[in-house]
Amino acid sequence: EAGVTQFPSHSVIEKGQTVTLRCDPISGHDNLYWYRRVMGKEIKFLLHFVKESKQDESGMPNNRFLAERTGGTYSTLKVQPAELEDSGVYFCASSLQTGVAGELFFGEGSRLTVL
Amino acid sequence: AQSVTQPDIHITVSEGASLELRCNYSYGATPYLFWYVQSPGQGLQLLLKYFSGDTLVQGIKGFEAEFKRSQSSFNLRKPSVHWSDAAEYFCAVGPSGGYNKLIFGAGTRLAVHP
Numbered sequence: 239e240a241g242v243t244q245f246p247s248h249s250v251i252e253k254g255q256t257v258t259l260r261c262d263p264i265s266g267h268d269n270l271y272w273y274r275r276v277m278g279k280e281i282k283f284l285l286h287f288v289k290e291s292k293q294d295e296s297g298m299p300n301n302r303f304l305a306e307r308t309g310g311t312y313s314t315l316k317v318q319p320a321e322l323e324d325s326g327v328y329f330c331a332s333s334l335q336t337g338v339a340g341e342l343f344f345g346e347g348s349r350l351t352v353l
Numbered sequence: 354a355q356s357v358t359q360p361d362i363h364i365t366v367s368e369g370a371s372l373e374l375r376c377n378y379s380y381g382a383t384p385y386l387f388w389y390v391q392s393p394g395q396g397l398q399l400l401l402k403y404f405s406g407d408t409l410v411q412g413i414k415g416f417e418a419e420f421k422r423s424q425s426s427f428n429l430r431k432p433s434v435h436w437s438d439a440a441e442y443f444c445a446v447g448p449s450g451g452y453n454k455l456i457f458g459a460g461t462r463l464a465v466h467p
Contacts, residue, residue, distance in 0.1 A: 241396070242396065273455075273457075278459070278460070279459050280357070280456075280457050280458060280459045280460075281397075281443060281445075281455075281457035281460075282457070283454045283455065283456070286453070286454065294454065297454075329396070329397065331397075333452060336451070336452070336453055337450045337451040337452070337453060338385070338404055338450065338451035338452070339451065340451055340452045340453065341399060341452060342397075342399070342452050342455070343396075344389075344396035344397035344398070345396045346394065346395060346396045347396065
């Protein structure tokens with residue numbers, strides 16, 4: 239069974255440009271999460287989808303970030319325009335359920351470098 | 354505010370030596386606690402979790418962790434480290450119930466000398 243896949247694995251862009259990260263969750267997992275690790279610091283929660291609906295987007299840093307999950311399958315996270323402080327590793331995770339039964343399965347992450 | 358502190362950014366041990374990675378959390382109620390590992394080129398993998406019950410929990414790859422409420426700690430241990438254990442380790446707390454909206458520490462990078 240395929241795990242959570244993310245691409246690109248690494249993206250280098252200039253400040254002001256746009257980048258779109260994609261996450262394909264494990265098939266059948268309704269729950270999809272985005273997390274971010276900036277500059278080797280803590281991994282921080284960004285948002286949670288249940289199917290195509292945003293269940294919790296309290297961690298999104300500002301309106302330059304747009305997450306979508308059309309059709310409840312894969313998700314995209316767009317950063318527009320990118321700033322230097324957006325550099326980091328963006329992790330996607332999926333789970334079958336939520337709460338104590340909702341073990342998260344993480345992808346390898348997409349590393350974003352903004353110059 | 355809830356937080357997780359991993360005091361050691363880097364740790365180096367010799368292969369075969371014992372290991373203890375420290376984790377302290379700040380949370381009012383009984384937390385849901387986790388340890389994850391990220392090996393090079395891989396995603397975060399769950400090593401073990403504590404939800405309730407026995408405060409000493411066993412995980413995969415020979416790891417264990419002990420929940421100490423009085424010290425607000427959840428330290429990860431392994432009696433004998435293998436070279437393949439070289440990775441980055443993250444402690445996390447789940448304040449919203451289980452795996453929802455995890456709060457992670459900054460990670461501890463483990464190097465293993467032959």
